[in-house]
Amino acid sequence: MAEPIDVVMNAATGRFEATLGDDVAFAEYELEPGAIRLPHTVVPPAFEGRGVGSGLARAALGYARDHGLMVRPACPFIAGYIKKHPEVQDLVDPAWRKRLEL
Template identity: 70%
Template sequence: MAEAIDVVMNEATHRFEVTLGGETAFAEYSLLRDALVLPHTVVPAAFEGRGVGSALARTALGYARQHGLKVKPICPFMAGFIKKHSEWQDLVHPDFRARLGLPA
């Protein structure tokens, strides 16, 4: 059975985090009045292929949706995830839509 991926929003470090086997994967964030900025994601090589990056992205984007925030995906991983998963594209901030090749 696959190991459950538990993503935690760590407000002290401004990161969504997953810790497995003593290592931590994370997606940094900053909150603006109307947006969630996602500047950087780190997934250790030991986590690759286990869905950790996708879990981080879904949690961060879900947080944005729940709180009525638009997303500014500066991080190439987050931008790529959104491009591949159309169900999250409505969250992209107008200033970032062209960067992702999305209609205005």
């Protein structure tokens, strides 16, 4: 079993990041008034099969919940994660729910 990979919020880069050797997987974020916009996620091949993309999504959505922020999921990966996880759908900004068909 692969050992868990830590996800950290890097305010300097505006990304939630996970590092494995020289590779970095990340979910970009932009803080907006009352919301967090998630525009782009990158998961290098070195991370395949480790659940890193889901870990990035959980970290970003957890941050939103902890800080009372609505989520604006512009990234297709994050949007797909949200569609598969009803427990986080309440975080989606009402103006974005139709886009996700929630």
